[in-house]
Amino acid sequence: MTAVVELDHATIKIGGRTVLADASFAIKHGEFIGVLGPNGAGKTTLMRSILGLLPPSAGSLRVFGHTPRCGDRTIGYLPQLRTVLPDLRVRGLDFIGASLHGERWGVPHLSHHDRHMIEQTLAAVGARELAGRPLSQMSGGERQRLLLAQALIGNPKLLLLDEPLISLDARHQEVAIEVVRRVCRERGITVLFSAHELNQLLPAIDRVLYLGNGQAVLGTVDEVVTAPVLSRLYRTEIEVIRAGGHIFVMSHGSDVERADDHVHEHGDHDHGHHH
Amino acid sequence: MFAYEFMTNAFAAAGIVAVVSGVVGYFLVMRGQTFAGHALSHIGFAGATGAGLIGLAPLWGLLGFTLAAGIVMGALSDRISNRDIAIGIVLSLALGFGLLFLHYYTSFATQATALLFGNVLAVDRGMIATLAVLGAITIAALAAIMRPLIFATLQPELAEAKGVPMRFISTAFLAIVALAVSECAQIVGVLLVFTLMVGPPAAAQRVTTGLWSGLILSAALALAEAWFGIAIAYYTDWPVSFCIAMLSAVGYFVCLSLPQRHLSRAHSST
Ligand SMILES: Nc1ncnc2c1ncn2[C@@H]1O[C@H](COP(=O)(O)OP(=O)(O)O)[C@@H](O)[C@H]1O
Ligand SMILES: [Mg+2]
Numbered sequence: 001m002t003a004v005v006e007l008d009h010a011t012i013k014i015g016g017r018t019v020l021a022d023a024s025f026a027i028k029h030g031e032f033i034g035v036l037g038p039n040g041a042g043k044t045t046l047m048r049s050i051l052g053l054l055p056p057s058a059g060s061l062r063v064f065g066h067t068p069r070c071g072d073r074t075i076g077y078l079p080q081l082r083t084v085l086p087d088l089r090v091r092g093l094d095f096i097g098a099s100l101h102g103e104r105w106g107v108p109h110l111s112h113h114d115r116h117m118i119e120q121t122l123a124a125v126g127a128r129e130l131a132g133r134p135l136s137q138m139s140g141g142e143r144q145r146l147l148l149a150q151a152l153i154g155n156p157k158l159l160l161l162d163e164p165l166i167s168l169d170a171r172h173q174e175v176a177i178e179v180v181r182r183v184c185r186e187r188g189i190t191v192l193f194s195a196h197e198l199n200q201l202l203p204a205i206d207r208v209l210y211l212g213n214g215q216a217v218l219g220t221v222d223e224v225v226t227a228p229v230l231s232r233l234y235r236t237e238i239e240v241i242r243a244g245g246h247i248f249v250m251s252h253g254s255d256v257e258r259a260d261d262h263v264h265e266h267g268d269h270d271h272g273h274h275h
Numbered sequence: 276m277f278a279y280e281f282m283t284n285a286f287a288a289a290g291i292v293a294v295v296s297g298v299v300g301y302f303l304v305m306r307g308q309t310f311a312g313h314a315l316s317h318i319g320f321a322g323a324t325g326a327g328l329i330g331l332a333p334l335w336g337l338l339g340f341t342l343a344a345g346i347v348m349g350a351l352s353d354r355i356s357n358r359d360i361a362i363g364i365v366l367s368l369a370l371g372f373g374l375l376f377l378h379y380y381t382s383f384a385t386q387a388t389a390l391l392f393g394n395v396l397a398v399d400r401g402m403i404a405t406l407a408v409l410g411a412i413t414i415a416a417l418a419a420i421m422r423p424l425i426f427a428t429l430q431p432e433l434a435e436a437k438g439v440p441m442r443f444i445s446t447a448f449l450a451i452v453a454l455a456v457s458e459c460a461q462i463v464g465v466l467l468v469f470t471l472m473v474g475p476p477a478a479a480q481r482v483t484t485g486l487w488s489g490l491i492l493s494a495a496l497a498l499a500e501a502w503f504g505i506a507i508a509y510y511t512d513w514p515v516s517f518c519i520a521m522l523s524a525v526g527y528f529v530c531l532s533l534p535q536r537h538l539s540r541a542h543s544s545t
Binding site for chain 2: 048051053069070071077079080081089090091094095098099101102103104105106107108134150
């Protein structure tokens, strides 16, 4: 079977910066891939490339064996930058409905079938009641669930979730991971799930794709999350400590993921979350 | 009051313009671009006075300038259209030019007030026909891009990934706003386009969260405010634009103070 996503000596550049240099890896059908790496490592850029928004400048990038093109309906996407206008009094159903055939010209119209599909998908992620609620009254967690449902609509074969855990508290993060895993297992969807913290993802993921320093390493947690590999990706000396089923990635005595989170809180572009 | 032709003309013209303004304004408010709409109307003022200077009807100058400005703003969208300061400076400059053109314009005072504050009671049949045609074009253009426009407004990152031509949509939308502003300025004047283009849709969005119910309510509110405004003006002899502006403000603040409701059923009206 052809790989779902396959990079072959691919170089991805954006705004003159090389985000990935000569990267090669292949993601198999049905895999749940945790996409990790420090801020600016290129997680978002890679997903945009997979969507066909940013073709590689060298090498090849194939999705289901083809060069990706914008608007591919087999890919579900939850962007990291989620512009939510602060006072948006649009209810969940219309919000999702707008995206359903949003690329077509004309006046929006939801058929019975569309409506049914939206409601079913909302139910699958436990968000049925959000259909009638305006966005401005949803919590960060509820919005996230709505967006997750939206990414699942239309039965995609590949799901790109870019930092879907941002602005969720620990309990909701667990729920979100669990929901994604369950739905994707049931439907045989391949998932790329980017996150800051490895530990929450450990029970769900099949393999990790670790990005950093222009490189990408795909493999099992045991293969990738090791001192030599991460030292290369972080370009600094990294220690990996395993304790009680958790993995701590440390640099000079401090946890890089937590340090990252801290940086992230300040440089966050996500307008959708509430403080 | 309907015995006078100037009154029936006023009602017809205001009716056409109010519906167009309420519908286009709904998207303007949704996109958070009301300031851009405001700026377009001021730029239109320079166009209108400039047209007067070279002997054209003000409407054509208004149309030409707002359309050009709308397209330029759309094309530069990332760099300019959401930058309040750049827009503010350009609109002041436009108003300044408008004044300069007026300076050389013979029928200075009456024209200036008519452009700035509208003069719906002076509308004739020809103007009604022009407004009807422009209004139909505006609504048809909006209907053509409505679906991707909503998608691009609500979720720009996702819309881009789904292949929505973002730049084209934002440019086309501002061109549509330019048309609506030009029509609206004929009724309430360039300074008061907010009364029909922002007040009613903002009020509508306070009370309903459905797309179609919001659009219809917005158009209905604009229509009611325009017509009642004219009626009040007829009986009180106050300026029409003042009456419409007042009703628009009242409508908005009443809706603002209503308890926020939301439809709890997904399958009630869309
Ligand atoms: N539009 C852009 N123009 C120029 N550089 C960009 C742009 N978007 C991202 N970058 C750069 O590309 C690198 C990768 O960014 P990104 O993919 O967002 O990383 P991540 O999602 O892993 O935090 C960063 O160094 C970032 O500054
Ligand atoms: Mg990112």
